[in-house]
Amino acid sequence: MLQTSESRSRSTALLHDHDWWRQAAVYQIYPRSFADSDANGIGDLAGIIEKVPYLSALGIDAVWLSPFYPSALADGGYDVDDYRDVDPRLGTLAEFDALTAALHDVGIRIIVDIVPNHTSDRHEWFRAALAAGKGSPERGRYLFRDGRGERGELPPSDWTSIFGGSAWEPVGDGQWYLHNFAPEQPDLDWNNPDVRADFLATLRFWADRGVDGFRVDVAHGLAKDLPPEGEPLPTQAELDALPHDGQHPLWDRDDVHDIYAEWRRLFRSYDPPLIGVAEAWVDPDRRARYAGQDGLGQAFSFDLLRADFDPRVFRSVITSNLELAAASGSSTTWVFSNHDVVRHATRYGLPVSGDSERMGREWLLSGGTAPELDAALGLRRARAATLLQLALPGSAYLYQGEELGLHEVPDIPEAARQDPTFFRSRGVELGRDGCRVPLPWTSEGPAFGFGDAAPHLPQPDWFAEYSAEREEGDPSSTLWLYRRALRLRSELRESEQLEWLELGDEVVGFRRPGGWVSVTNFGPQSVPLPDGDILLSSEELPGDGTLPGAATVWLRDPDTGENTRG
Numbered sequence: 104m105l106q107t108s109e110s111r112s113r114s115t116a117l118l119h120d121h122d123w124w125r126q127a128a129v130y131q132i133y134p135r136s137f138a139d140s141d142a143n144g145i146g147d148l149a150g151i152i153e154k155v156p157y158l159s160a161l162g163i164d165a166v167w168l169s170p171f172y173p174s175a176l177a178d179g180g181y182d183v184d185d186y187r188d189v190d191p192r193l194g195t196l197a198e199f200d201a202l203t204a205a206l207h208d209v210g211i212r213i214i215v216d217i218v219p220n221h222t223s224d225r226h227e228w229f230r231a232a233l234a235a236g237k238g239s240p241e242r243g244r245y246l247f248r249d250g251r252g253e254r255g256e257l258p259p260s261d262w263t264s265i266f267g268g269s270a271w272e273p274v275g276d277g278q279w280y281l282h283n284f285a286p287e288q289p290d291l292d293w294n295n296p297d298v299r300a301d302f303l304a305t306l307r308f309w310a311d312r313g314v315d316g317f318r319v320d321v322a323h324g325l326a327k328d329l330p331p332e333g334e335p336l337p338t339q340a341e342l343d344a345l346p347h348d349g350q351h352p353l354w355d356r357d358d359v360h361d362i363y364a365e366w367r368r369l370f371r372s373y374d375p376p377l378i379g380v381a382e383a384w385v386d387p388d389r390r391a392r393y394a395g396q397d398g399l400g401q402a403f404s405f406d407l408l409r410a411d412f413d414p415r416v417f418r419s420v421i422t423s424n425l426e427l428a429a430a431s432g433s434s435t436t437w438v439f440s441n442h443d444v445v446r447h448a449t450r451y452g453l454p455v456s457g458d459s460e461r462m463g464r465e466w467l468l469s470g471g472t473a474p475e476l477d478a479a480l481g482l483r484r485a486r487a488a489t490l491l492q493l494a495l496p497g498s499a500y501l502y503q504g505e506e507l508g509l510h511e512v513p514d515i516p517e518a519a520r521q522d523p524t525f526f527r528s529r530g531v532e533l534g535r536d537g538c539r540v541p542l543p544w545t546s547e548g549p550a551f552g553f554g555d556a557a558p559h560l561p562q563p564d565w566f567a568e569y570s571a572e573r574e575e576g577d578p579s580s581t582l583w584l585y586r587r588a589l590r591l592r593s594e595l596r597e598s599e600q601l602e603w604l605e606l607g608d609e610v611v612g613f614r615r616p617g618g619w620v621s622v623t624n625f626g627p628q629s630v631p632l633p634d635g636d637i638l639l640s641s642e643e644l645p646g647d648g649t650l651p652g653a654a655t656v657w658l659r660d661p662d663t664g665e666n667t668r669g
Contacts, residue, residue: 124316124378124401124498125434126596127164128589129214131502133442134171134193135180136541139554146541146553148194148202155205157571161506162589165212167318169442171199172218175225177287178266178523179442179539181216181320182223186305196312203313212315214380219302220321221288229289237278244297245289246281247274248332255279260336266523267532283324283353285523293325293362306369306377316378322393322402323383326359328352347386355385363398370400380436387423391431401433401498408438409460412451412484412653414611414625418603421495421611425601428497434599435497439488440505446538447488449511452481463511467533471513482508483653486584486641487623490655491611493588494621496599501585504542507569508581512537512562519561536560543570579643587639591657595619595638606633618660627652635660 138150148171158166170180173190180190189199206213222229228244235241237249248271251257255277262270264283271279272286281290291298306317329352330336337345342352349357363379370377379399383390393402404427406420428435439447445463454474456462466474485508492499515536522534541559543566544552551566567573574580597616604612609626612633619638624630629649635658637644642654650656 119375121375123164123212123375125599126496127212127498128162128493128592129165129167129498129500130158130161130163131167131169131441131500133169133179133503133539135559136539136553137503138542138544139550139556139558142555143192144550144554144556144559145192147192148189148198150554152198152202152205155202155209155211158206158211159209160586162586162593163211163501164593165214165315166206167214167500168216170216170218174223175287176521177223177285179521179535181218182221182225182285182287183218184223184225185227186217186302187308200312207313213313214316214318214378215309215314216320217302217305217309217317218320219291219293220324221282221284221290224287224289232280233274237276240297242278244292244295246292246327246329247278248281248329248336250277250279261339262336262342263339281329283321287523290327291325293327293359299362299365303365303369306366310369310373310377314377315375316380316400319379319381319399322363322381322399323355323359323385324353325362326356328356328358347389349389355383355389360392360398363393366399367397387427391427391433394428394431394433396432401436403436403438403500405438405460407488407492408440408444408447409458411455411457411459411462412488412625413455414609414623417491417611417623417625421601425496428599435495436500437492437495437497438500439485439492440502440538441500442502442539443535444538446502446505446509446511448482448485448505448508449476449478450481451484451488452477452479452510464532467511467513467537469513471511476510478510480653481510482581483642486581487625487653487655490584490588490639490641490657491621491623493592494613494615494619494655494657496596496601496615502538506582506585507543507571507574509542509566509569512540512560514563515540515561521560540566543567545572546570584639584641588657591639604633606630614660620658620660621655622650622658623655624650624652632656633658 135146137146138154139146140149171189171193173184173188174180174182189196203213232241232245248259249255258269258271258279264270266285273279282288283290345351347355381393381399381402383393383402390402393399404424410416410420424435444460450459450463453462453466520536522536524532524534540562541553546567549555550558551570574582600616602614606612610624610630612622614620620635629651632648632650638657638659640656
């Protein structure tokens with residue numbers, strides 16, 4: 104049922120909390136790979152509704168729903184045909200409303216992906232731009248330029264797209280349009296008032312349906328400053344040489360924050376206010392403006408996602424990110440995995456490289472054969488890192504399947520691949536399909552319980568060992584660890600303070616308000632445990648007063664009050 108801003112009040116006190124997002128556990132759902140209810144091989148909204156009890160038992164505070172809009176799937180749904188509808192393969196607006204209500208009924212908020220940098224080439228605006236021709240107001244919503252050469256047969260510049268190949272696509276009349284991603288994703292011109300007004304209407308559309316916030320795709324890319332038509336564009340080499348100091352023609356421009364200030368005014372018109380989280384791949388010292396209270400409210404920190412399993416790096420990243428959060432008035436976001444990167448259970452089973460995310464991509468290029476993956480060690484480290492993450496002040500963003508301990512799927516046949524990165528790089532980059540393989544719900548049956556048809560990406564046989572069904576019956580499983588940790592976290596989190604403990608070079612330890620202590624042993628050898636009642640550990644403890652290597656334990660000081668055990 105459609106909700107207005109006046110009817111957004113919830114039945115529980117939890118959903119009235121204006122600061123709920125500051126220390127929330129947010130679970131990302133990639134809808135096409137979560138649960139398939141209608142046997143077409145693609146996950147859908149009805150499938151998510153069926154799994155709301157699972158999400159509730161997990162103990163999360165919010166769901167982040169990746170794109171579910173009508174799309175040709177040129178880029179996994181991030182090529183949007185219509186921002187105010189649901190892809191019919193995934194469901195209907197009525198089912199979206201039912202999902203929102205089902206989540207709210209169990210105290211879970213919903214954050215939806217918004218994709219404002221570009222539309223799809225099937226969007227009504229882009230079709231109108233092609234039909235209207237050169238110099239029309241319709242083309243003014245995008246970034247069209249005349250081609251070079253006698254007949255405009257050459258692209259306006261040598262710019263390359265993020266996915267490989269030229270960043271310009273011809274339309275047959277001597278003009279080309281800019282696409283920083285796939286050709287099916289033409290970039291919008293955010294200097295155009297039509298664009299700004301239409302996205303405000305889209306934000307209201309979903310907010311009035313009960314959405315609690317927005318994850319903003321490519322948040323650092325909206326504002327652009329290209330020379331006027333007829334003036335030469337800089338070369339790719341010249342672009343690459345320019346600093347990202349707020350004046351770059353394409354990325355992280357200072358004037359992008361004028362857009363988000365306008366969005367923030369809309370967010371504040373709702374009670375409780377909406378929250379935004381920016382996907383902004385920018386230098387850490389420029390992240391604060393996206394996360395500021397006159398901006399979106401939060402911005403993803405990908406610093407731990409890139410970090411090796413190394414205590415010195417973790418300690419440095421945590422310290423700097425907490426300082427940045429304090430400067431912005433926001434809270435930190437901690438991320439290890441998402442739909443764009445190799446899963447962290449796999450990354451942590453690879454050799455130290457100085458950049459965990461880059462090592463994961465290089466491993467993918469070998470088809471998962473080189474360097475050799477130590478899967479057991481990777482999962483052990485992932486469990487330890489996640490328990491550390493959930494003890495930190497700030498928001499924790501979790502990606503579907505990590506609660507099962509899933510590894511990356513590297514060996515997807517070429518014929519089954521979907522990521523445009525793979526095709527536009529001619530296989531030089533294998534892309535992101537391996538972290539988007541549909542989830543295993545059961546150990547047997549069609550598609551491991553994902554649905555009754557072959558899934559849109561093939562699942563490996565070893566998924567049977569990681570199914571939710573199997574882990575449900577094993578109290579030592581990763582699923583049980585996440586459930587215990589998330590429940591304890593909700594009981595223990597208070598203010599956003601942290602006090603470091605000096606426990607050795609290989610150990611990261613800190614105390615949270617109320618005497619909640621987290622200790623992570625990054626080294627291979629056991630270390631002495633501090634005094635305190637054990638609440639939860641990522642691995643079974645030997646009982647001799649030590650913490651094994653690659654393990655995390657939560658403790659409560661004996662003199663801080665009643666003990667709570669996981």
